[in-house]
Amino acid sequence: MVTMRDVAELAGVSVATVSRVLSGARQVNGELAERVRDAQEQLGYRTNLLASGLRRQRTDTVGMVVPQVGNPYFSALMEAVGRRLQRVGKTVLLVDAEDDPAAEADGIHRLLDRSIDGLLAVPVDERASSAALTEAAAHVHLVQLDRAAAGVPADLVAVDHRAGIRAVVDHLVGLERRELAFVSAGPRDSTARERAKAFDEAVAATGCTAQPSRLGAYTVEWGRAAATALVDGGRLPAAVVCGNDLIALGVLAVLVEAGVQVPERVAVTGYDDIGFATLTRPTLTTVRQPIDELAAAAVGRLLHASSAEPAVPAVATDAPDPAVLAGVASPVDAAGAVDAAGAVDAADVPVAAQDAPTVQRFAPALIVRDSTPVGGPVAQRGDEVSL
Amino acid sequence: MVTMRDVAELAGVSVATVSRVLSGARQVNGELAERVRDAQEQLGYRTNLLASGLRRQRTDTVGMVVPQVGNPYFSALMEAVGRRLQRVGKTVLLVDAEDDPAAEADGIHRLLDRSIDGLLAVPVDERASSAALTEAAAHVHLVQLDRAAAGVPADLVAVDHRAGIRAVVDHLVGLERRELAFVSAGPRDSTARERAKAFDEAVAATGCTAQPSRLGAYTVEWGRAAATALVDGGRLPAAVVCGNDLIALGVLAVLVEAGVQVPERVAVTGYDDIGFATLTRPTLTTVRQPIDELAAAAVGRLLHASSAEPAVPAVATDAPDPAVLAGVASPVDAAGAVDAAGAVDAADVPVAAQDAPTVQRFAPALIVRDSTPVGGPVAQRGDEVSL
DNA sequence: CTGTTAGCGCTTTCAA
DNA sequence: TTGAAAGCGCTAACAG
Numbered sequence: 161m162v163t164m165r166d167v168a169e170l171a172g173v174s175v176a177t178v179s180r181v182l183s184g185a186r187q188v189n190g191e192l193a194e195r196v197r198d199a200q201e202q203l204g205y206r207t208n209l210l211a212s213g214l215r216r217q218r219t220d221t222v223g224m225v226v227p228q229v230g231n232p233y234f235s236a237l238m239e240a241v242g243r244r245l246q247r248v249g250k251t252v253l254l255v256d257a258e259d260d261p262a263a264e265a266d267g268i269h270r271l272l273d274r275s276i277d278g279l280l281a282v283p284v285d286e287r288a289s290s291a292a293l294t295e296a297a298a299h300v301h302l303v304q305l306d307r308a309a310a311g312v313p314a315d316l317v318a319v320d321h322r323a324g325i326r327a328v329v330d331h332l333v334g335l336e337r338r339e340l341a342f343v344s345a346g347p348r349d350s351t352a353r354e355r356a357k358a359f360d361e362a363v364a365a366t367g368c369t370a371q372p373s374r375l376g377a378y379t380v381e382w383g384r385a386a387a388t389a390l391v392d393g394g395r396l397p398a399a400v401v402c403g404n405d406l407i408a409l410g411v412l413a414v415l416v417e418a419g420v421q422v423p424e425r426v427a428v429t430g431y432d433d434i435g436f437a438t439l440t441r442p443t444l445t446t447v448r449q450p451i452d453e454l455a456a457a458a459v460g461r462l463l464h465a466s467s468a469e470p471a472v473p474a475v476a477t478d479a480p481d482p483a484v485l486a487g488v489a490s491p492v493d494a495a496g497a498v499d500a501a502g503a504v505d506a507a508d509v510p511v512a513a514q515d516a517p518t519v520q521r522f523a524p525a526l527i528v529r530d531s532t533p534v535g536g537p538v539a540q541r542g543d544e545v546s547l
Numbered sequence: 548m549v550t551m552r553d554v555a556e557l558a559g560v561s562v563a564t565v566s567r568v569l570s571g572a573r574q575v576n577g578e579l580a581e582r583v584r585d586a587q588e589q590l591g592y593r594t595n596l597l598a599s600g601l602r603r604q605r606t607d608t609v610g611m612v613v614p615q616v617g618n619p620y621f622s623a624l625m626e627a628v629g630r631r632l633q634r635v636g637k638t639v640l641l642v643d644a645e646d647d648p649a650a651e652a653d654g655i656h657r658l659l660d661r662s663i664d665g666l667l668a669v670p671v672d673e674r675a676s677s678a679a680l681t682e683a684a685a686h687v688h689l690v691q692l693d694r695a696a697a698g699v700p701a702d703l704v705a706v707d708h709r710a711g712i713r714a715v716v717d718h719l720v721g722l723e724r725r726e727l728a729f730v731s732a733g734p735r736d737s738t739a740r741e742r743a744k745a746f747d748e749a750v751a752a753t754g755c756t757a758q759p760s761r762l763g764a765y766t767v768e769w770g771r772a773a774a775t776a777l778v779d780g781g782r783l784p785a786a787v788v789c790g791n792d793l794i795a796l797g798v799l800a801v802l803v804e805a806g807v808q809v810p811e812r813v814a815v816t817g818y819d820d821i822g823f824a825t826l827t828r829p830t831l832t833t834v835r836q837p838i839d840e841l842a843a844a845a846v847g848r849l850l851h852a853s854s855a856e857p858a859v860p861a862v863a864t865d866a867p868d869p870a871v872l873a874g875v876a877s878p879v880d881a882a883g884a885v886d887a888a889g890a891v892d893a894a895d896v897p898v899a900a901q902d903a904p905t906v907q908r909f910a911p912a913l914i915v916r917d918s919t920p921v922g923g924p925v926a927q928r929g930d931e932v933s934l
Numbered sequence: 935c936t937g938t939t940a941g942c943g944c945t946t947t948c949a950a
Numbered sequence: 951t952t953g954a955a956a957g958c959g960c961t962a963a964c965a966g
Contacts, residue, residue, distance in 0.1 A: 176939095179962090208660070214597045229625055253640050439827060562945090564952065597942085601958045
């Protein structure tokens with residue numbers, strides 16, 4: 161291994177000078193600097209980040225944990241985050257939680273043990289992920305992305321799922337589809353809980369009817385299983401509202417295989433707008449999450465993290481619900497704050513204490529495609545309705 | 548930050564003893580050990596891997612670079628590799644090359660700078676990736692997975708693409724589809740080149756005809772573009788053979804949208820068998836790569852990496868081509884070896900010099916679904932044909 | 935502006 | 951067996 165010492169000797173200077181030249185921290189005599197750089201080049205020297213990190217007590221490295229690398233929504237999030245962090249010279253260490261809180265906790269610890277400067281987390285489970293994340297928050301800057309775990313004293317950047325689901329239901333009801341079925345993931349994570357709650361509220365608000373919700377997992381398999389039950393049960397709804405696109409794709413496949421006309425007999429909607437949503441026949445009406453904005457906001461908060469004032473995001477400012485809401489009360493109430501976020505009137509919320517967790521919500525957009533019928537007052541096919 | 552020193556003081560022993568207890572390296576008095584463990588528990592001490600790694604000169608960490616985290620084939624590979632490494636106590640650091648050799652080189656350096664013990668790479672570009680990988684190979688154990696870069700002195704674990712493509716063409720020709728079109732990625736990476744070559748060979752061998760190959764990228768967009776050209780050109784082939792499933796999904800979508808009957812008028816095949824291949828209408832006939840076996844073999848080689856004898860893989864031993872081939876000659880010839888691998892008779896290859904790169908090929912399987920018509924001698928719909 | 939020196943937190947000789 | 955001490959490669963005080 162070639163060390164800084166080797167470079168120093170070859171350049172005929174002290175290691176301190178080498179360090180200064182390479183880090184650009186201090187002014188160094190031009191000629192010396194050149195000698196150092198030559199020597200570095202010649203030896204192919206690269207600084208050892210273990211040593212550097214140990215000494216500096218920072219590594220310019222941030223960790224990111226996602227529930228499932230195989231879910232296209234998360235891989236899109238990973239890509240967006242990665243690009244942004246690279247741009248500012250940070251390295252991202254990715255960890256796959258394999259949809260398992262234990263594996264997630266493990267991964268988080270592995271990251272912490274490597275002295276990351278910050279952590280971006282999409283918690284697997286609203287409760288089971290809390291312990292590991294709370295501990296993590298005690299050691300590094302932590303920002304929750306997309307989902308929140310209960311009681312974790314860390315900011316959350318996510319979209320306004322209530323608005324997203326409400327837009328879907330409004331769209332369907334506008335098309336006179338008034339008997340709905342909701343197929344989603346069980347209330348294990350915060351998005352599933354929020355979407356389920358939002359669905360119930362939307363049903364109540366619009367006065368349509370809904371079959372008992374079918375809650376499983378955010379997977380194609382669950383979508384297939386639920387749709388099979390729907391078809392076999394013989395009580396087809398006028399529309400199936402799905403908690404995410406994977407479920408919707410599973411539902412769609414089963415319905416089409418069973419010869420059910422989509423959207424004529426049954427409409428189907430998804431959530432996330434993953435790339436594959438345009439590849440099915442019919443294509444999938446869904447809710448698009450502004451991934452780049454989410455990534456930018458999360459990274460911004462992470463890098464901050466002292467200019468903690470919840471700046472208004474560059475986009476999505478004209479949402480019906482305030483796009484930015486200060487979190488309420490104490491850290492332990494964070495989950496409650498998340499839960500209530502959509503319901504709180506921003507004007508009533510005092511500027512929170514400096515370090516209280518903040519929730520930043522972005523507005524999603526309804527993307528109307530072929531899996532919902534044409535017509536109706538809310539949106540035409542092909543429309544992209546910003547909320 | 549709580550250090551080993553804190554634990555030592557609380558336990559009333561020296562740091563050396565703490566280190567010994569925690570690493571389990573040496574025998575330590577039972578009572579002292581217990582005191583140490585209590586202290587650790589009480590303080591929530593975790594060993595600092597920066598310091599430990601710096602001292603030990605190993606980190607029990609391996610890096611993995613993939614061309615695109617968003618490609619489901621690669622995320623499946625990442626998952627399989629991650630699970631296997633976790634099982635043996637290694638941590639994986641994932642890096643996304645963003646399909647860009649420069650970003651890839653950057654990512655590789657970032658990993659090397661962090662003193663990883665080994666690197667698993669799926670090179671983006673057969674030539675442009677060589678420099679960074681060759682350099683990496685000089686510092687850490689390197690294993691190439693799925694793809695190889697030219698001249699890199701490192702083992703390769705991949706599938707026998709020649710056999711895979713040949714099976715597809717045989718299948719189609721067996722169904723009397725004798726006018727083919729090949730849509731794939733340009734010969735930037737080794738798999739694209741191998742598949743293109745295999746296609747040409749298969750066409751020649753079976754005596755069917757083929758339109759000029761349409762080579763772009765391994766993306767849905769390219770599949771769409773190529774299919775649009777095909778439809779607009781008016782010269783529809785009897786079957787479109789695609790270089791991977793993403794392309795095939797794009798082709799399928801465009802054909803179906805254009806009202807072309809699939810598979811009646813045009814059959815379509817993919818490659819990889821990503822999960823989404825079963826979600827389209829019709830479902831996609833494709834070639835499945837044995838991901839778990841690939842991951843196991845690659846990880847095995849990485850961990851090895853001294854028991855370097857090319858052990859016969861547990862599965863896929865009955866492939867028509869030998870599943871395991873020793874690499875030939877010098878490291879600089881590695882690319883040639885890869886290229887010729889399928890064509891070399893294993894019996895002729897002497898046991899290679901201890902450290903010559905080795906190519907380990909696994910047999911893929913043809914998965915017959917609805918995008919190719921029924922009948923024919925080779926495979927029935929629903930079949931899974933091991934090669 | 936440059937060099938010397940003292941660690942960062944840990945593992946591992948080397949003595950005791 | 952245990953402890954003292956050296957040192958992994960680097961950066962940051964502190965002198966000069």
